[in-house]
Amino acid sequence: MKTVLFAAAAALSVGIITPTLAVERGGTLTFARYDDSTLIDPVYADRNPDIWMVSNLYDTLLRTEADGKTVVPGLASQYKLSDDGLTLSLTLRDNIHFSDGTDVEGKDIVFSLNRAKNPELGPWAGLLGSIDSVTADGKNITIKLKNPDPTIILMMATFNTAIVSKDAFDAATGATDQEKAQAISNADPVGSGPFVLKSHQRGSSMEFVANKHYWRQGEDGKALPYLDGIDFVVIPDDATRILKLQAGEVNAAEFIPFARVAELKADSNINMELFPSTRIIYSPINTREKTADGQDNILASKEARQALNYATNKDALIKLILHGAGKPVTSGLMASTTQLATGTEALYKYDLAKAKELAAKAGIKPGTEISLTTLAGSADDSIIFTALQQMWSQIGVKLSVEQVDGATRGDKNRSGDFDIHTYGWVNDVNDPAQVAGWLGYYPTRKAVGTGWNNPEFNSLYEASNKEINPEKRAEQYAKMQSLYAEEAPLLFMYETPFAVALDNKVKGYVQTPLGSNEFSSTWIDQ
């Protein structure tokens, strides 16, 4: 009996260790999306449905591993930053080709990076503001910088620096670069990524096929990708998307509402994945001395903001909205999956006594009116409002709601015409400079519209953007994070994962912390 048990255990453990060896090739994956792409181009991708697809069609010089942090070689096999931090040298790999079979050469790199840093074209040029020039000599690429830039290596692994074919752009019809990009996408897509766009019916469906010339190798020693192709269908309605998966019409469905996660987890035919993300849900607090209509703003006081934070039971919010599939914010300035994130404990753990004490200090009297601006039609926001109204009534706050649509909320955020409003964020780049600049650095966007202008934070941020010593930079980031948490220009809420439901046959699919859909190592167990 013992032997049998042992044999069974051994078989089981082998079974657990070896499935990665049994990679199968071929087949077409069907994937249900919440929204359609418009133009998948490294420079013009400005909405998540575009940005999150770029890496499938275009490769970058460097890459990050699935954690989104560790940099590994990509189209460039080696890279080196000079000691003064002003020159980044890269060497292109041998035998790299575009999907039309032509070689990826120095001229393509120069063209792609110049395009990416041109502020006249896409919205991401500012991220490459430090680049002075890009030159190529055979396989050697030299990027000269105007000033040391600690983000430059990670930027070479970010979607907007992905490599496009110069010849394809030269040959494309169109008067402007954007028209050419559109023409390439519509007519004869040429890319450097694991897949090629084969067809696209706007708002309805999109077809990718494997790029036969792709360079990266799979576990079986042959070129990736494993799949023959991917069919995307656009199903905006959450319930319909799930039905489509349950009916077996698609292999995967993304953006599963958290209320449905437990039900799908219990379904033995479905693999309910919760991928760690850089998404944070928070609410900017207007910290200006006066409100938009000229009244004194009680939220200008740090104590008032801290009181609201202490009076908010984040665990209860997570239970109510995410049905447990999330965690309280620990850094305040970024999701815990971001590089240089500090903090392991939930910020402002629910403490009603402390909240009451701070509220009294800040002069919050019973019946103090505060308004929460929420997104009309958002079920999550309705729950947030109801919960906060109840929680904050304990410290005397009378919370009212103002429901608006996304565009109006954006307007209010920019003009400072709000008390508190719901908001969310997902990083687009791997470096924390983007999110820290957005949430805390006043000159970027008035610290996400809160009007919080802290000279110490601002100068730390400016210094960190030039600091190429990793330890020193990490110290600066630690300081910024503790300062930000203490000052509480936000109501710190929670982090949420990306919820994707797949049928059991689909293996190796990853949605990265930045949201990117990675199909290069996906395979179907036929």
Next chain:
Amino acid sequence: MIPTFFLVMIIIFLLVRLLPGDPAIAMAEAKATEAQIEILRERMGLNEPLWTQFFIFVRNVLTGDLGQSILLKAPVATVIIERLPVTAFLTIYAVLFSIIIAGPLAAIAALNKNKRADILIRGVFQIGLSTPVFYIGLLLLTFLAAFLRWFPVGGYGQTFWEHMYHLLLPALTVALYTSAIIMRNLRSSIIEVIDAEYVQFARAKGLSEGLILWRHVLRNALVSTVTLLGLSIGNLMSGTLVTETVFAVPGVGRLMLEAIFARDYPLIQGLTLTFAVLVSIVFLLTDMIQSWLDPRLRPS
């Protein structure tokens, strides 16, 4: 029709700009800096005075240029041409369904006025009328598509027969609501007409009941129903807006919703103009059908 069209252009242009929310901000998905927003505003022509923007808009529309969609980065006209047939297909399909469902049932209900069949038919339709369209859609999807797998869960298909198959449930969903309205109207019209003197005269002539119903009753009762159907084209269109989202049908209804949320001015304008033209055409058709049904309405 042409003055209507101009009036619509002015109203649309102004209404769209009365919406709170800056399209440049909506488009930049909140992440852009002030400088980037300014570049966008300039490129989108939003820094021009209002009357210049209107002048450019009218000139472009008259030359057939509806502008470039901000959201989809493609010409508005192209996008509408791609998507319009889908919604047209769905709407016509739904109208046909409505007629097929409402016609016979209205006749049965009217001929059995206040009897069991009448009460049953009216009761069932009352449920159809008071249930939200998206809910009916989800119910049909859950049972007929996901559970029984008789139909696909959403989508549109490639060929004509695939369209018929894919759009059957969405069309039925839209039709359930419309047919309830038509049925009630047609039933009361038939009841009104059935006792009219010319019907009694036809009966006295010895014509069969079927012929009387077809030639004398229905033809006269239909006049007001056709008017109602024409007028409810707006309703039908808004019905497709919700239905297209639930059933993942890539039509102009869903597109309109996306355009409004993104403050895509050119796309909203283009779509509204298209809707205005379509509704005008439907009204014209309604007039023509009415005069065919009722010779008294024909211009002498």
